[in-house]
Amino acid sequence: xxxxxxxxxxxxxxxxxxxxxxxxxxxxxxxxxxxxxxxxxxxxxxxxxxxxxxxxxxxxxxxxxxxxxxxxxxxxxxxxxxxxxxxxxxxxxxxxxxxxxxxxxxxxxxxxxxxxxxxxxxxxxxxxxxxxxxxxxx
Amino acid sequence: xxxxxxxxxxxxxxxxxxxxxxxxxxxxxxxxxxxxxxxxxxxxxxxxxxxxxxxxxxxxxxxxxxxxxxxxxxxxxxxxxxxxxxxxxxxxxxxxxxxxxxxxxxxxxxxxxxxxxxxxxxxxxxxxxxxxxxxxxx
DNA sequence: CCCGATGCCTTGTCTCACAAGGCATCAAGC
DNA sequence: GCTTGATGCCTTGTGAGACAAGGCATCGGG
Numbered sequence: 001x002x003x004x005x006x007x008x009x010x011x012x013x014x015x016x017x018x019x020x021x022x023x024x025x026x027x028x029x030x031x032x033x034x035x036x037x038x039x040x041x042x043x044x045x046x047x048x049x050x051x052x053x054x055x056x057x058x059x060x061x062x063x064x065x066x067x068x069x070x071x072x073x074x075x076x077x078x079x080x081x082x083x084x085x086x087x088x089x090x091x092x093x094x095x096x097x098x099x100x101x102x103x104x105x106x107x108x109x110x111x112x113x114x115x116x117x118x119x120x121x122x123x124x125x126x127x128x129x130x131x132x133x134x135x136x137x138x
Numbered sequence: 139x140x141x142x143x144x145x146x147x148x149x150x151x152x153x154x155x156x157x158x159x160x161x162x163x164x165x166x167x168x169x170x171x172x173x174x175x176x177x178x179x180x181x182x183x184x185x186x187x188x189x190x191x192x193x194x195x196x197x198x199x200x201x202x203x204x205x206x207x208x209x210x211x212x213x214x215x216x217x218x219x220x221x222x223x224x225x226x227x228x229x230x231x232x233x234x235x236x237x238x239x240x241x242x243x244x245x246x247x248x249x250x251x252x253x254x255x256x257x258x259x260x261x262x263x264x265x266x267x268x269x270x271x272x273x274x275x276x
Numbered sequence: 277c278c279c280g281a282t283g284c285c286t287t288g289t290c291t292c293a294c295a296a297g298g299c300a301t302c303a304a305g306c
Numbered sequence: 307g308c309t310t311g312a313t314g315c316c317t318t319g320t321g322a323g324a325c326a327a328g329g330c331a332t333c334g335g336g
Binding site: 028032034039062063065116117122131133 | 253261
């Protein structure tokens with residue numbers, strides 16, 4: 001793990017970090033993104049099954065890197081989702097010497113994802129209500 | 139506090155709660171909304187100063203109730219924002235026998251709000267990237 | 277006086293994110 | 307063979323914030 005290469009976020013993000021102080025901005029972003037991990041993971045899994053490490057990389061590189069999830073978060077989350085019946089896990093080698101643990105959505109998981117998605121949309125709409133009020137005053 | 143009247147959320151929300159099981163849906167919504175409290179509070183304060191209890195009521199009634207914040211959360215948050223210099227607090231009676239503690243945004247708080255707002259917008263855009271991928275497959 | 281509404285505060289508990297430590301396998305280089 | 311780095315999964319202790327609930331106070335009405 002410690003040998004994990006440090007990857008720079010995509011271009012624009014670096015500039016913003018420099019302007020505000022990376023540690024504070026990092027913390028701010030992380031706090032804002034709290035609560036989105038489950039939706040992010042489930043939505044990525046909805047297109048096809050993936051193994052844990054693949055999910056880590058994908059989430060770090062997609063969506064401007066703002067939906068990044070760390071392994072200390074991901075694996076416990078995957079286990080919770082598995083316990084809840086939203087996903088299933090299976091070890092598969094796939095013509096490789098070394099197996100990976102693949103995760104895939106269950107039908108129940110697809111239902112849950114649809115629900116989560118609806119709630120996210122509602123939340124975003126609700127927040128827009130507040131922010132648009134601000135716009136009205138300006 | 140225990141005498142606080144129980145208010146039903148707006149119409150549609152009740153029906154959804156009945157379909158899924160209110161405790162589970164409540165938990166889901168709360169987890170999804172984690173991280174939004176600060177943005178919500180600051181944006182409400184941006185239009186004009188308000189006292190704590192007023193904020194509680196406003197956030198419960200606005201945005202479909204999805205941005206509700208409880209007092210155990212609000213007051214510590216207000217104190218944190220005050221410590222950070224984003225808001226100021228002042229006790230005012232305003233022709234009433236009983237004073238209230240009003241909170242208002244500082245110029246620094248306005249800057250912070252603008253930053254938070256930008257980050258929220260980016261987060262929503264990032265999530266849309268994932269969810270649109272899902273749409274593409276469907 | 278009692279009760280409910282209004283208003284602010286705090287504490288203990290819960291939940292989840294994160295850093296970091298740990299283990300394992302594989303492949304390349306010395 | 308040994309070492310190192312990449313790949314892959316897991317877990318634990320810590321930190322931070324949300325929440326329930328308890329507490330205090332004032333005011334007004336019965």
